[in-house]
Amino acid sequence: MNLKHRNNVSVMGNGMATLVFSHGFGCNQAMWNYLAPAFVDRFRVVMYDLVGAGLSDLSAFDKAKYGTLDGYAQDLNEIIEAFAVGPVILVGHSVSAMIGTLADRQAPGRIAAHVMIGPSPRYIDDVDYTGGFKRSDIDDLLDTLDSNYLGWSSAMAPVIMGAPGQPALSDELRESFCRTEPDIAKQFARVTFLSDNRQDVIGLTAPVLILQSSDDLIAPLAVGEYLHRVLPNSTYCLVDNVGHCPHMSAPQACAAAMQRFLAPWAITDVG
Amino acid sequence: MSVDLFDNAACALAVTAEDGTILQANARFSEWLGLSSAELCGRRFQDLLTMGGRIFHQTHLAPMLRLRGSVTEVKLDMLHHDGHKVTVLLNGNKREQADAVVYDLALFGTTDRDKYERELLNARNLAEALLQEKTATEIALQQAQAQLSEAYAIAQRRALFAEQMVAIVSHDLKNPLTAIRMASDFLKRGERTTKEHQLLGHIAQSSERAHRMIADLLDFTQARVGHGITIKAAPLDLHAVIARAVDELRLAFPKATLEHQAQGHGDACLDADRVQQIIGNLVANSVAYGEPLQPITITSRLGDTSCEVAVHNHGAVIAQTLLASLFEPMTRGTDQGSGVRSVGLGLYIVRELARVHGGDVAVSSCAINGTTFTVKF
Numbered sequence A: 001m002n003l004k005h006r007n008n009v010s011v012m013g014n015g016m017a018t019l020v021f022s023h024g025f026g027c028n029q030a031m032w033n034y035l036a037p038a039f040v041d042r043f044r045v046v047m048y049d050l051v052g053a054g055l056s057d058l059s060a061f062d063k064a065k066y067g068t069l070d071g072y073a074q075d076l077n078e079i080i081e082a083f084a085v086g087p088v089i090l091v092g093h094s095v096s097a098m099i100g101t102l103a104d105r106q107a108p109g110r111i112a113a114h115v116m117i118g119p120s121p122r123y124i125d126d127v128d129y130t131g132g133f134k135r136s137d138i139d140d141l142l143d144t145l146d147s148n149y150l151g152w153s154s155a156m157a158p159v160i161m162g163a164p165g166q167p168a169l170s171d172e173l174r175e176s177f178c179r180t181e182p183d184i185a186k187q188f189a190r191v192t193f194l195s196d197n198r199q200d201v202i203g204l205t206a207p208v209l210i211l212q213s214s215d216d217l218i219a220p221l222a223v224g225e226y227l228h229r230v231l232p233n234s235t236y237c238l239v240d241n242v243g244h245c246p247h248m249s250a251p252q253a254c255a256a257a258m259q260r261f262l263a264p265w266a267i268t269d270v271g
Numbered sequence B: 001m002s003v004d005l006f007d008n009a010a011c012a013l014a015v016t017a018e019d020g021t022i023l024q025a026n027a028r029f030s031e032w033l034g035l036s037s038a039e040l041c042g043r044r045f046q047d048l049l050t051m052g053g054r055i056f057h058q059t060h061l062a063p064m065l066r067l068r069g070s071v072t073e074v075k076l077d078m079l080h081h082d083g084h085k086v087t088v089l090l091n092g093n094k095r096e097q098a099d100a101v102v103y104d105l106a107l108f109g110t111t112d113r114d115k116y117e118r119e120l121l122n123a124r125n126l127a128e129a130l131l132q133e134k135t136a137t138e139i140a141l142q143q144a145q146a147q148l149s150e151a152y153a154i155a156q157r158r159a160l161f162a163e164q165m166v167a168i169v170s171h172d173l174k175n176p177l178t179a180i181r182m183a184s185d186f187l188k189r190g191e192r193t194t195k196e197h198q199l200l201g202h203i204a205q206s207s208e209r210a211h212r213m214i215a216d217l218l219d220f221t222q223a224r225v226g227h228g229i230t231i232k233a234a235p236l237d238l239h240a241v242i243a244r245a246v247d248e249l250r251l252a253f254p255k256a257t258l259e260h261q262a263q264g265h266g267d268a269c270l271d272a273d274r275v276q277q278i279i280g281n282l283v284a285n286s287v288a289y290g291e292p293l294q295p296i297t298i299t300s301r302l303g304d305t306s307c308e309v310a311v312h313n314h315g316a317v318i319a320q321t322l323l324a325s326l327f328e329p330m331t332r333g334t335d336q337g338s339g340v341r342s343v344g345l346g347l348y349i350v351r352e353l354a355r356v357h358g359g360d361v362a363v364s365s366c367a368i369n370g371t372t373f374t375v376k377f
Helices: A029-034 A069-083 A095-106 A135-147 A154-162 A171-176 A182-193 A221-230 A251-265 B002-008 B027-033 B051-068 B111-189 B194-224 B238-252 B272-289 B346-356
Strands: A010-012 A018-022 A044-048 A088-093 A111-117 A208-215 A234-242 B012-017 B022-025 B070-079 B085-096 B101-109 B234-236 B258-263 B268-270 B296-302 B307-313 B360-366 B370-376
Touching: A018 A069, A018 A095, A029 A044, A029 B051, A044 A069, A069 A095, A088 A095, A088 A251, A095 A111, A111 A251, A135 A182, A135 B051, A135 B070, A135 B111, A208 A221, A208 A251, A221 A234, A234 A251, B002 B027, B012 B027, B027 B070, B027 B085, B027 B101, B051 B070, B051 B085, B085 B111, B111 B194, B194 B272, B194 B346, B234 B238, B234 B272, B238 B258, B238 B272, B238 B296, B238 B307, B268 B272, B272 B296, B272 B307, B272 B346, B272 B370, B346 B360, B346 B370
Parallel strands: A018 A044, A018 A088, A088 A111, A111 A208, A208 A234, B258 B296
Antiparallel strands: A010 A044, B012 B022, B012 B101, B070 B085, B085 B101, B234 B268, B296 B307, B307 B370, B360 B370
C-alpha cells in the first residue's frame, strides 16, 4: 500500500527528531500552515490527511476500519514507521490528540511526547464528568452536516481521489479544505463525538503538552483541566484564544509554548 | 444613504471581528432574530446558532474563513430571541483592515427551500436504506442458495451410495436364493407327504417371488447407477413369445384368470427375455391391484410399422394425481397391497425396458373400461 498516496503525506524540514502533525475533525493538514513553519529549521516535519479528509485516497475509506478511532491510530503508526526519523513528537489537534493516545497505546514507547491542541477524551457529559455536550447536540451537528456539502458533490470526487500526494500546500489542498464526502464526514463526526477515551488516557506515561484555549466550545476549560489531572506527566498551557483552533488564530502563542516543551528534542545536527 | 441601504437590504448583514464578535448588524438582522442592534453588538455570531451549528462553526466555518478567506452557501439554523429556529444561508468574506481583520456576513432566509431540501434528503436516505436492505437480502439469498446446493450435493452422494449398496446387496442375495431353490427342487424329487409338498410349494413360490424382486432391483440399479439396461434384440414371433409368457405366468399366479389375445401379423425385432419381463411385471401389477374375480387380458398386436403389447384389468381406477408419477421408482398404486406386491420398481423397469427398445409405455384408467398399460415398441 502506498501510504504517501493514501494519507497525502508531506515531509519537510530537518532535524534529529520528527514532529508528526495530525489534523482534527472537519479539516485537513492545511490547518497547520500557520504553526508548522516555525519548526522546520530544527525538526523533521511530517503532515498528513486522515483517510476521508483533504486529499487522502477516498477509495481507502473502509467503513468498518474507520468505525472507531483505532483504525486511524493504526494508520498513524504506519506513517510514523514509514516517515519518522528519531524520536517522534505527535502534534494532534482535537480528535487527533486521542488518535495519538491510541497509537501510543498500540505501540508503547514509539511516540516520545504528545502535544495536544484542544484535546477532549469525551465530548458528552457523564456522571462526574463535564464534556460540554449532550447527545442531542451531536445529532444536531449530524443534521447540520447533512445540510452542508460545502461545495462537495460527487462530480468533484474523482479529482480529489486521483490527486497525487503534494508535498507543499497546494491550491488543491486549500480548495479541499473542510470538504469531505458527506457520508464519510458524518461517520467521522459520530466516531469523534461519541467516543470515550478516558480509559485510554489514564496510564499514558509519555510527556504531554496540553494547549488549552481560554474560550473553546468544543474543548472547554473543564476538559483540559481534567486531562491535566489524570495525566501526571503533563504540562498545562492556557492560550488566550477564542475558538477551537488556537494553532490557526493564535499560532505565535502556541509555537512559543511548544518551543519550550520541545527543547529536549530540538537538536539540529550533532556533526 | 449607505446606512439606509445597509439597514433596508433584503438580507441580513453583519460585520464581525475575527473571533466572531458582532461589530455591526443591520435592521433586517435584528428583525429576523428579535434582537435589537444594541443587543446584537458585542455578542458572538456563533452564539446565535443552534448547538449543531456552533460545533460546525468551530470545526468547519471558522477555520475555512481564516484559511480561504470566504465561505458560501453554508446552511445554518439560528435561534430567534423567542427560541424558534430561523434557517439561513450564509455567505462570509474576510476583509483586511489597517488594524484588524473583519468578516462581512450576509444571511438569506431559506425556510421554504430548506423544507424542500430536507424532503430530498429524506428521500435519499430512504433510497439508501432500501438499497442496503436489498443488498442484505441478496447476500442472504446467495447464502441460502449456497447452503441449498451443498445440501443437494450431500443428498446426491447419499443417494448414489444407497443405490450402489442396493446393487451390491441384490447381487449378493442371488447366490443364497439359488441354493434355496435348488435344494427345494431336490427335496421335491423324493417321496413327500402332502403337507411337505405344500410347504415345498410355498418355498418354491416365495423364492420365485424373491428372485423377481432381486431381478427388478438389479435392473433398477443398472438403469440408475450403471450404464443402463442392455438388450439383445433379435427377430422373433411376438405372439408365440407372449403366449409362452402367459403360460408361465398362469403357473406363477394360479388364482388369476389370464387371457391372451393375438392380433395382426408382422415382424418384430425385440429381446424376447425382456419382453417376457415386461409382461411379467405388468401382469404382476394387475394381479396386485386389479379386481381378482375378473380376467386379465394380455394383448399382443402386430402391425406394418410397429408392434405393441397391452395388459388390461378391471378394478379400481388409478387416481389422476398418481398417473404422473406412476412410472417413477418406489411408487405404488395403493397402500392396500396384496401378498404379490413387489418393491415398487416393476413399472419403472417396464418403462426403462420400453425405452431401451426405442418405445414407451402408456396407461389409461377409467371406471368403465378398467386399466390398460400399453407398451409400444
